[in-house]
Amino acid sequence: xxxxxxxxxxxxxxxxxxxxxxxxxxxxxxxxxxxxxxxxxxxxxxxxxxxxxxxxxxxxxxxxxxxxxxxxxxxxxxxxxxxxxxxxxxxxxxxxxxxxxxxxxxxxxxxxxxxxxxxxxxxxxxxxxxxxxxxxxxxxxxxxxxxxxxxxxxxxxxxxxxxxxxxxxxxxxxxxxxxxxxxxxxxxxxxxxxxxxxxxxxxxxxxxxxxxxxxxxxxxxxxxxxxxxxxxx
Amino acid sequence: xxxxxxxxxxxxxxxxxxxxxxxxxxxxxxxxxxxxxxxxxxxxxxxxxxxxxxxxxxxxxxxxxxxxxxxxxxxxxxxxxxxxxxxxxxxxxxxxxxxxxxxxxxxxxxxxxxxxxxxxxxxxxxxxxxxxxxxxxxxxxxxxxxxxxxxxxxxxxxxxxxxxxxxxxxxxxxxxxxxxxxxxxxxxxxxxxxxx
Numbered sequence: 001x002x003x004x005x006x007x008x009x010x011x012x013x014x015x016x017x018x019x020x021x022x023x024x025x026x027x028x029x030x031x032x033x034x035x036x037x038x039x040x041x042x043x044x045x046x047x048x049x050x051x052x053x054x055x056x057x058x059x060x061x062x063x064x065x066x067x068x069x070x071x072x073x074x075x076x077x078x079x080x081x082x083x084x085x086x087x088x089x090x091x092x093x094x095x096x097x098x099x100x101x102x103x104x105x106x107x108x109x110x111x112x113x114x115x116x117x118x119x120x121x122x123x124x125x126x127x128x129x130x131x132x133x134x135x136x137x138x139x140x141x142x143x144x145x146x147x148x149x150x151x152x153x154x155x156x157x158x159x160x161x162x163x164x165x166x167x168x169x170x171x172x173x174x175x176x177x178x179x180x181x182x183x184x185x186x187x188x189x190x191x192x193x194x195x196x197x198x199x200x201x202x203x204x205x206x207x208x209x210x211x212x213x214x215x216x217x218x219x220x221x222x223x224x225x226x227x228x229x230x231x232x233x
Numbered sequence: 234x235x236x237x238x239x240x241x242x243x244x245x246x247x248x249x250x251x252x253x254x255x256x257x258x259x260x261x262x263x264x265x266x267x268x269x270x271x272x273x274x275x276x277x278x279x280x281x282x283x284x285x286x287x288x289x290x291x292x293x294x295x296x297x298x299x300x301x302x303x304x305x306x307x308x309x310x311x312x313x314x315x316x317x318x319x320x321x322x323x324x325x326x327x328x329x330x331x332x333x334x335x336x337x338x339x340x341x342x343x344x345x346x347x348x349x350x351x352x353x354x355x356x357x358x359x360x361x362x363x364x365x366x367x368x369x370x371x372x373x374x375x376x377x378x379x380x381x382x383x384x385x386x387x388x389x390x391x392x393x394x395x396x397x398x399x400x401x402x403x404x405x406x407x408x409x410x411x412x413x414x415x416x417x418x419x420x421x422x423x424x425x426x427x428x429x
Contacts, residue, residue: 201412
């Protein structure tokens with residue numbers, strides 16, 4: 001656990017230290033979806049992940065807002081990477097991020113007051129989402145603008161997908177609806193605890209269990225096949 | 234809200250709407266630093282101190298910005314103050330106890346990105362608490378954070394000796410534990426005031 005978080009904070013451990021600028025490939029985008037998924041693999045940005053995923057629409061709103069901040073703060077950090085002094089870089093990144101979060105905050109307030117009140121303080125709390133700071137520190141500050149945009153977009157989409165994975169499950173189990181549309185008949189007894197705080201922990205825990213199980217099974221299979229090969233030789 | 238009595242504010246922040254287990258604030262340190270009770274306790278205290286400092290400063294900043302009509306700068310100012318407060322604590326801890334400094338490791342500077350602290354500043358603004366109420370609220374939030382951290386650390390110390398299935402090792406098990414704790418804390422709902 002501690003290691004996972006430290007990796008996020010000091011991403012040199014999880015991503016190979018990018019000494020030279022990366023050329024733009026499909027992997028720049030895709031690895032954010034799965035291999036470096038911010039929620040399921042790196043365990044970053046837990047607070048919004050758990051707090052706003054009690055319905056699909058909240059999860060989507062949160063995911064998109066975070067992606068927006070991720071991409072635009074990435075662009076700015078990447079553009080300014082030669083001018084920001086090393087000693088004050090974290091403070092500079094935070095101020096840049098806070099600027100875009102303020103924009104999102106006012107934009108959501110203007111677009112949908114309903115979503116705004118559902119997400120509550122968590123829109124403003126995007127500022128302290130470690131996913132964004134982690135990307136700024138480990139990627140945007142070292143790379144050119146175009147790869148940064150693509151990578152941030154990948155991470156953002158990965159984050160959104162993870163939120164949706166939680167939000168959908170919690171909404172279906174906790175309210176018996178999907179995007180507000182009832183799925184089951186009127187006799188459905190909603191599993192209320194799922195949309196309450198404990199449900200967030202349980203559902204995320206269950207997802208992680210599932211991924212662990214899959215990883216262990218793959219590892220075991222890999223070990224078996226190499227064992228068979230060794231025998232044959 | 235102005236008439237809300239101080240003990241109720243404290244109780245509300247510490248237990249009923251526990252920052253970690255009911256409002257999902259500060260999950261990262263909650264999962265990251267809760268392996269040992271001693272570290273958890275120190276982390277809790279450090280966080281509480283930062284909370285008090287930033288709560289007091291946030292009150293001042295909010296007053297100033299409202300006077301100037303610059304409320305849209307609130308978020309940026311809050312986070313700047315919190316970052317400075319954390320820097321202060323970091324220097325203090327490094328000076329007084331290098332051992333503690335090492336054991337907290339990366340999580341000390343990361344208090345800056347602990348959403349519990351920014352959340353506290355935002356909530357106290359939203360609830361329009363006066364200065365003393367804000368401080369009590371910060372104290373309650375800090376106590377609640379420490380409590381949650383200690384409970385989790387105690388459970389995990391016991392768990393380190395237990396045999397668990399391979400598949401549930403690590404984060405998954407911690408989250409399940411946190412879910413159970415959160416379930417227990419829901420029993421306090423209704424004890425003091427409304428949600429949020």
